[in-house]
Amino acid sequence: MNTKFLILLLMAQALLGYSCSDKNPDHTGTEKKIYTLEQFCMGADLSYTNEIEDHGGIYKDSSVVRDPFQIFRSHGCNLVRVRLWNNPMWTKEVYGASGTQMYSDLQDVVKTMQRAAQNGMAVSLDLHYSDTWADPEHQVPPAAWNQITAINVLEDSIYNFTFRTLTYLKGLGLIPRMVQVGNEINCGMMMTGTPDAFPKLNVCNGNWVNQGKIINAGIKAVRDASVGNTVDTKVILHVADPKNVEWWIDNIKKEGAVTDFDIVGISYYPLWHTEIPYSNVPGLVAKLKGKYAKEIMIVETAYPWTTEGNDSFNNLFGSQQPVGGFPFTKQGQKDFMVDMTQKLMNAGCSGIMVWEPGWITSGLKTQWGTGSAWENSAFFDFEGSVLPGMDFMNHNYTLPSK
Secondary structure: OOHHHHHHHHHHHHHHHHHHOOEEEOOOOOEEEOOOOOOOEEEEEOOOHHHHHHOOOOOEEOOEEOOHHHHHHHOOOOEEEEEEOOOOOHHHHOOHHHOOOOOOOHHHHHHHHHHHHHOOOEEEEEEOOOOOOOEOOEOOOOHHHOOOOOHHHHHHHHHHHHHHHHHHHHHOOOOOOEEEEOOOOOOOOOOOOOOOOOOOOOHHHOOHHHHHHHHHHHHHHHHHHOOOOOOOOEEEEEEEOHHHHHHHHHHHHHOOOOOOOOEEEEEOOOOOOOOOOHHHHHHHHHHHHHHHOOEEEEEEOOOOOOOOOOOOOOOOOOOOOOOOOOOOOHHHHHHHHHHHHHHHHHHOOOEEEEOOOOOOOOOOEOOOOEOOOOOOOOOEOOOOEEOHHHHHHHOOOOOOOO
């Protein structure tokens, strides 16, 4: 057989199997159930991973040190979530004289997206519109925008930042499959720690109109930057805690005039978000899907495998009571993730993204400590080896009929 033809044939077979097969062997030869993104999003937020490796973190699978992105892919991950901060100088400064670079800035995001693409995984880009963490209690505007006083100027700033970011990524061949316009925006984006003259954006104080304007500016930038793309980039709006979702979506649509989005993204941490019992969450997901005719995704979740720690950085989970039937053990972590995934699949959920399952102990520094506040909720043990919990992504689920 012609050598050139044989090479091309083998390449075609490899590509066909990689993109279409339900079962791919991992490096040990074990058959794994691999889902396509269209079947169900099996996602992992790996925003910290570059920084962890730069500061001594090592990941192993079957006692072999391996690329963590490769590990996640071989265990069924089909999407990597990554956060982007505007100008996070503190991520360099926190290391003092040894700090050489920023993290969760555009260049760090490029590295993460390239590593995801090299391993056949899609990307969800999480735009915080802040220089640091954005969450329900903290939505601090980027320092560069702090003196803005007019809502139309703020709209332009969000539009231009979003459009430039996505256009730059497109030029590198890195087009995200999903983009979050804001992170956990329960009371809105950019509504804490602002000067008196800054536009009023707190929807918990009734400022839905202004908040709607800046969200729409971000969405328009995503749509404009996507013109001509072969990838259909979907827009996610992200709210923390299932109890808040219906209130928020109803108001942002009616009062804020925001309708052009594709996915309702929810942070659901069962140990924190307890007002709606775990048993009732699938019913809520089904209700939201029917009411809004949008995709519903859990874009942040996690469950501990131990109450112990591996460093002096206090863990965020461990003092809470476990969900009934799912102890804080290695098997308990996997069993919970499998149980939740099947129930949410049945309810019409389109995917689950686990938050920072690779945040193991290392020399990584934050404003609050060195190491990890999450190593007991990661998918790796204290030696950096893969835990059974990661295999929730390749479990043999019953997929609902479309």
